[in-house]
Amino acid sequence: MTERPYPPCSDDRSEHIINALQQARESSTPVYIKGGGSKQHLIGRSCNYTVLDVGGHRGIIDYQPEELVITARAGTPLVDIIVALEDEGQILSFEPPVFNGAATLGGTLACNLSGPARPWGGSIRDMVLGVKLINGKCEQLNFGGKVIKNVAGYDVPRLQAGALGTLGVLCEVSLKVLPRPDKTLTLCYDMSAQEAVQHMNQQAGQPKPLSGAFWLNGQLHMRLSGTTSAVNSTVTQWGGEIMANDEALWRQLREMTLPFFDDAGALWRFSLQSSAKVRIDFGTTLIDWCGAQRWVHGDHSGEALQQAAVEAGGHVSLFRSGDRNAEVRSPLNSVEQHLQQRLKKAFDPDGILNPGRLYSWL
Amino acid sequence: MDCIIAEAESQRPFECDALTLYSDLPLLVVLPETVEQVQSVLRICHQLSVPVVARGAGTGLSAGAMPHPEGILLCLSKLDRILDIDVLARTARVQPGVSNLRISEAAAHHRLYYAPDPSSQIACTIGGNVSENSGGVHCLKYGLTVHNILSLDVLTVAGEKLTIGSMGLDSPGYDLMALLTGSEGLLGIITEVTVRLLPLPERAQVIMAGFDSVSKAGDAVGAIIAAGIIPAGLEMMDRLAVQAAEDFAQAGYPKEAAAILLCEVDGTAEEVAQHTQEIASLFEQHAATSVTISRDEAQRALLWKGRKAAFPAIGRLSPDYYCMDGTIPRSQLSFVLSEIYRLSEQYALPVANVFHAGDGNLHPLIMFNASDTTAIHRAEEFGAKILELSVSVGGCITGEHGVGVEKLCQMTSQFSTEELLQLEDIKYAFDPALNLNPGKGIPILKRCQEYRALPARHQHD
Ligand SMILES: Cc1cc2nc3c(=O)[nH]c(=O)nc-3n(C[C@H](O)[C@H](O)[C@H](O)COP(=O)(O)OP(=O)(O)OC[C@H]3O[C@@H](n4cnc5c(N)ncnc54)[C@H](O)[C@@H]3O)c2cc1C
16 A cells, blocks of 8 residues: 655554543543534533543544545544645545634544535535544444445444544544535525525435535525536526625635624524424524524523424534533433433443533433 | 244245345244334333344345344334325435335435435345445445435334434434444334435436456556546446356446446536546546447446346356455455455355445355355355455455344454444443344354354354
8 A cells, every 4th residue: 555645643642541531530530522622612511520632642644545535533633634635636525614723533523513515515424434432441442444334333433423522532533535526606596594495405306516505694505516517507507696705605604603603692503304494483593504404593492492493303402602501402302311321331331521511411 | 924923834934134044943923014013022022031133125145134043033024115205305204114226216206316226125125224234336426324314213122112313414412323224133123214315316327348357447446536536336347247247137248358347427417428538538548448338228227237137147157155245445456356366266166256346345256055065164264264354454344234143253353352342332232131133243242252263153054
């Protein structure tokens, strides 16, 4: 196999991590696992434990463009990975936010964060092929691998997506990567939210190179990415106004820096059936992911939001601000709760890894 | 058909899956017609601590659905209704016994389809597909089962109902969808599946190329990916497979070639035209001895017919064959194939290769005669060697057929003891008494210390 010219990484901190975990285990004091810290106050409940800083455990370990696979330590900043891929004309198809460069590979997997391309480019959960992790028993374990298909054993790598580090400290992650599309272009339409949800879902049912569909303040934006010829012919067929400087718009959407996100109060995230009608009005809504992800602000009653989410086939979570000592995710029933607790125990019997970060009882 | 089968003779059709080397008879075969009946069966078995083995269509290739001699074989094949197709949301809600192909057929008049397409798609069930995380010819571009499902209804070993996933693209708590997919009936019984549907592509075209060596064909595979094209499918067949498939299906394959590649591109008309030209010239640059571009749908279907009929075609050459399923990094293709040919000579058993080259997922078909017991042992040893070879070049022991009974021993070459114990703890979290499909999927070290040295226990007929 040809080795690529990456500087050898001297920042393997796995021993330090294992030592810290052993100490935590012996003294029964849980740790809060911190990568780049970009999402410490987002997504999960607040945790005031000793910080286990894993951001220093970084570096690309292996990248074979023709295999479509990259492997890096979990503390590697996403931007390092994105730059390495760019040199080879490849991308992370799930378009993750990099949060001013602070976001790490491990944190992105733990939070299962994906950008506007999610419905078409998949999520990091879809693209993860293998992980090396340290479980709550301080064992270093490898699951999955560096090949595109692998069904030996349960899918532990994907299970880490969204687990917020509660099942193990991620050390290495292998991802499937994809070629960068030749051309990207955005079409705009004036529409109400209702019309936009209908329209984006209808268009997504056509075999066209759609790669983004989001609506805000009466404007629907449809992004096309693919071969130049395919993008151009779709523009001719679909019509709409071609947007200038569209890249900045999608970047702001991905990084959550659109003015919509300026409001410092509670920010709620709905994950719904893409075609779901907006039943109850919770104020200004940003609709992304072809309707499957919707954002609202404000101090709403959790139950009202929850009921709306269930009716729309999904769930709701308190993404940022608000009361982060209360539950921040949709409740689970007793059967689900029991299973989740047993699963947590299977990886972390002493409860030292981010306990309570996902749910107070987990 | 009866819903309960107790007599041995009537149970015979259920004694094995498509890996016939492993077979056994259960206490009872049950074929429930409703989810409530499935639930009752599970509750009773739970109370009496009776093992339960789920079965879809029995097309599995790792003996995952082989009955347990002291257990119930729970066939989900009668739960075969398509419950709902939501055209706007592009989803279908189906029962577990619906065959893979029926979903796409039902969706076709909405110009939608279900992407994962195992070669067994006429018969295999969606429940079986989820349990094995099945792939197919098109998963290079469209992903495996795990990428194409949204939600599952599951019954736990105790018969408790669980809905996992959602109509959205993620769900709160741990991703049980990820765990259940590919879990081979060890964690729960799947009673309903909501799949994602994709728009049927405007156009698809197959480019077939013949090569005078497998290594040139392997290089051409790498060149396509390196050119930034992700074909919908990229399959390779070596000489023996080409000859068998051509004799069987008259697909128009070049029988003199050492290997052929079948590359399908799909998308908008313009995109397909562009990629077809690019790929055809890449093939020529890599010294293809012939290049054929499908001129119409009929020829495209014919070119695939040969590929999809390759297994039965091999079945005509040899009384029995044994299909392996290792995956490898694409760059190792020619090395691994040359090793397989060497082993074929060493074990004096012919081997044909027909596989998902784009994914690096090999399917060596080892030909043998099962009436010759030494041939069976040689075939098994040969197969085991191939899997170990796959692991040693950085691959894995199974890309899509699952571990079942067949690959339990090789699990120890892919995983350390601690890793196997972690998998075992996941199993205990769902099924503390180990009643769901016991003895499959993962070696249970706590129960059987001897696994690392254990030859597969099974009956040969
Ligand atoms: C000719 C041929 C070609 C094939 N080609 C491919 C291919 O291209 N790609 C591929 O991936 N596979 C392929 N296979 C393998 C096989 O078809 C797949 O594994 C398929 O998904 C099995 O489905 P089934 O309904 O037959 O499941 P079965 O064989 O009946 O069962 C498979 C496993 O799933 C479990 N199971 C079944 N239903 C349920 C349920 N409802 N709930 C819980 N557990 C359940 C069983 O216990 C068992 O462990 C091929 C097989 C053959 C014979």
